[in-house]
Amino acid sequence: EQWLCARVPGKEMPDFSAFQLEGCKVLEYARHKRKLRLGALKGNAFTLVLREISDRRDVETRLQAIRDGGVPNYFGAQRFGIGGSNLQGALRWAQSNAPVRDRNKRSFWLSAARSALFNQIVHQRLKKPDFNQVVDGDALQLAGRGSWFVATSEELPELQRRVDEKELMITASLPGSGEWGTQRAALAFEQDAIAQETVLQSLLLREKVEASRRAMLLYPQQLSWNWWDDVTVELRFWLPAGSFATSVVRELINTMGDYAHIAE
Template identity: 35%
Template sequence: MDLVYRPERYPFLTAGLPGVGGAIRLKPEDFQVEEVPAYLPKGEGEHLYLLLEKEGLTTREVFEFLRDEVGVPEKAIGVAGLKDKHARTRQWFSIPRTHEDALCLLENLRGVRLLEANLHTNKLRTGHLKGNRFRILIRGAQGREQAEAILRALAARGVPNYYGPQRFGLGGLNPLRGYELVKKGKGRGSPWLKRFLIGSLQSLLFNDWVALRLERGLYDRVIPGDWAKKHATGGEFLVEAPEEAERALRLEISATGPLFGKKYPEAQGEARALEDEVLRRYDLRREEFTARRGARRPIRVPLEEWNLEATPEGLWLSFFLPKGSYATSLLREVMKAEVDAPEGMEEGEEA
């Protein structure tokens, strides 16, 4: 029973296409991320939205600067998602308008530039984004045509929605710690830490479910009892009619997998049996996950706005992914190499 995250256990969707090799993140500017907000500030309201470009800093470090140096109360700071330290990233923060005069202090935070500031009527909250645009240099990559073939396949069938390595902690050990909490119901640490560790176990089980469906030829299919997601609207529904299979092949809908918890739509019949198969590997039961709410997550996500540029340094790859997905899941397909999480990555970045 292996509860340590090991990316090599998860199959590639494009296993029949050779990868381009290479390396990423050798320099921060090699990995560029731009947050795409769910909405833009209206120009009025009591919350000041800040578009910040940062390099060499985690989102948490910027958050702490706003709290400790600018003087914004922690609960009043808004952020939609976390972004990596080893990258050049652009993301939105929100603070109360009453702290506007102290923004000049941002000049003291090395590695941060204020690009835009505008007012809005509500605080920015986690998940208030459409997704992220990426521009990534794969240094030393060879084979533009190979990369293009892989990207065309991913655009047609969707990117496997595996959780990335930053979800699982140093050495991939967090799911094991989460398992001990689920089985014993107690352990050291804050309630937040316990939820986080159980979340890592949920993520490992989800990745196993994605891999199982890939191996069974059910990646771009829906079967009776699946809960499917409509990619255009985000709506979910129980699959009962056989004609839904055609919509799945067109990437209009996708099967969703479980993040086990106390309240989430449960699969039925044949689809539920696949989820049970994953649970049995680890001697787990659904009712042991009552510490988490639970949810469903699509097996794949659409690949949009992709582009390739060959340079002497390697291949520049640009693309958009919706929120909750990981660029590492796409990069491993293109490179045919496991993309590790460097020290300083935050759980949920790219998400």
């Protein structure tokens, strides 16, 4: 279920009960004095059915691993547009230096650029055997909160305990203008991870997109599953706003043994 906003100023309330779209059903509608803004939600509950599973035991093992260890908090492919069109648009814009007056295109392209850099940083960190080990200068976030603080070498043992208990989350940079949030060893690692992506970084600096942080790992809440038969499983879970269910499903069907392709 999800609320949507239809802008009909100065008009009679449409009869949404007559709305027809295969696979969709209007459950409730009402007029509101304010429009529903982008991101104005705490999260989404998902019910997904995966079919034609070739190895039930493998998927069962992966589900248990996701429940215990989470998944990479990647931005899903939809962030980058059909066939990566948003990211391609960002690259063309960066290289041409021409003004983009369409506000939607600007927003989509800048988001795609920053998301791609975030994915690359996470991808590089996940290559490390101890990727969830707190290092000096890491920016840590209280679970479910937006603010962060910087880890110091003296605090590492206690901070690691809190990370292991999922009270704290290691974050990765959403690069842009201003300070990234990490310091010392952690900052050097992030800068090195995207050192080759000079075009996208220059675009974000030029357009004054403020740097931010995002949790490196995503822990699906209320995760449960039910096997209808040996090749069909129903998944249920809840994700906070800004997270991608496709990133959860990807870890169930990824047969590559790594995290490379989403970063690309």
